[in-house]
Amino acid sequence: MARKSSLDFTALVNEYIRQDGWKAKANSNSNYSLSGLISHTSASVLGKYALYNLYSDEARLAHDRGFIHIHDLAHSLVGYCAGWSLQKLLMDGFGGVPGQVETKPAHHFSTAVQHVVYYINVMYQEWAGAQAFSSFDTLLAPFVHFDHLTYRQVYQEIQKLVHSLNLPSRWGFEMPFSNLTFDWVISPDLAEQNIVLGGKPRKEKYKEFQKEADMINRAFLEIVFKGDKNGRPFTFPIPTYNITKEFFKTNGENQELLFKVTAKYGLPYFQNYLGSNLDPGSIRAMCCRLNMNTNELIRQPGNLWAKGDSTGSVGVVTINLNRLAYLTKKAHLGGAEVVASSPSEVSKAEKEFFKLLSKYLKIAKDSLEIKRKVVEKNMADGLMPYSKHYLGTV
Known part of the structure; x- marks a missing residue:
């Protein structure tokens, strides 16, 4: 049964027009604009809808009273962030939705890069947060080889990618929050796999294309180091680099460039695999610093060409630890707050803190299960x- 809520729509619009209040300025990736106004008003409506x-x-009461914060209330109908299978995109092409334009699988590097842009831009409209691809350099390296591209040509295509992903293409005048993971050294779990080109596996193995992967890494780093025409840094895509034993045996010029950036x-x-007991073949660094251990997934996502990808998070809830600690540090005597100082008072405060923490952790967990x-x-x-087409189920 729906519960009643109310919104002052005049105040809501004026709040954005006048840039008054934290909600009007909450998203650092969105600029003042008509699209931002539409996003602000609709987000407020959807947020109230979700809470009630x-x-x-x-x-709802825990959120409203500041004990927890349910992030992205306006996107409570959809998931938070997702990491996708670039191999599946290269195998299938972009599309799969009735009534919408579809593309064949990429045969060329420029097309593959454009498909990545299409995919991220579209998926960002169906999720609250970041969209990610792993092994970007490994999986696109064969396209560079078979297109016989020079470094300048690779640079040009990566430049298009970076600029395209920094344009405000989503509602709210917002650029898509995107993450790309670079293996740097051909990923061990992909090294012996047959490459995918034109939507079909070929006899060549990914391990044969380290030189082309180096070209992709160099181009990306040089572009982000320079920034745009005014020297402004690019916000996206946020890169993640895998640090393995092989990292320090590779292209020294690229290493120097990486550390300059x-x-x-x-x-x-940086995803550090040194001394961490982590297996590069079983860990995927996805969106918003989310790491997924593919060995622990109950249902293996994707298929032969999507092992370990197509994972993400449903939502995010933050516990207000500061408030819980503040409240439980005080001893309430006769309605007045007195700072607890004796060992017995401290012990009671700690017990009360963990009691409150357990209560709100359960509320947070239950809210995520509802979502x-x-x-x-x-x-x-x-x-x-x-x-739905690329993932199927949550």
């Missing part, structure tokens, strides 16, 4: 048509 129609009273912008994420069911239903009903 999807989540429990307990979760890191020193200048602090830009990349999972909502997203599963909406996926099945076709509210996320491209995700």
Whole structure:
């Protein structure tokens, strides 16, 4: 049964027009614009809808009172972020939604890069947050080889990719939040696999194309190091680099360039496999610093060409630890707050803190389970048509 809520629509529009209040400025990736106004007003409506129609009273009150924060309430009907199978895109091409334009699998590097842009831009409209591809350099390296591309030609195509992913292409005048993982050295789990070109596997193996992967890495790093025409740094795609034993045995010039970019912008994420007992073939660094251990997934995602990808997160809920700690540090005596100082008072405060923490952790967990069911239903009903085609189920 729906619960009643109310919104002052005049105040809502004025809040954005006047840039008054934190909600009007909450997204650093969105600029002041008509599209931003439409996003702000619709997001407020959808957020209220979610709190009063999807989540429990307990979760709504915990959110409203600041004990927890349910992120991206406006996107409570869909998932949070997702990492996709680039191999599946290369095998199938882009499409699969009735009534929409479809493309054949890429035969050339320029087409493959364009398909990546299409995919990220479209998927970002069906999810709250980041969209990611892994092994970008490994999987696209064969296209560079068979197109007989020079470095300048590779540079030009990667430049198109970077610029395209930094344009405000989503509602809210927002650029798509995107992540790309670069293996740097051909990934061990892909090295012996047959390459995919034109939608079909070929006899060549990915391990044969390290030189071309180096060209892709160099081009990307040089572009992000320079920034746009005004020297402004590119926000996306956020790169993740895998650090393995082989990393330090490879192209020294590329290494130097990578660390120059890191020193200048602090830009990349690094997935460290040294001394971590992590297997590069079983870990995927996905969206928003999310790591997925593919050995722990109950259902193997994708298929022969998508092992370990097509994973992500349903939602994010933050516990307000500061508030819980503040409240439980105080001893309430006769209505007045007195700072707990004796060992016994500290012990009681700690017990009370963990009691409160357990309570709100359960509320957060339950809210995510509610959202999972909502997203599963909406996926099945076709509210996320491209995700339904490429993913199938949540």
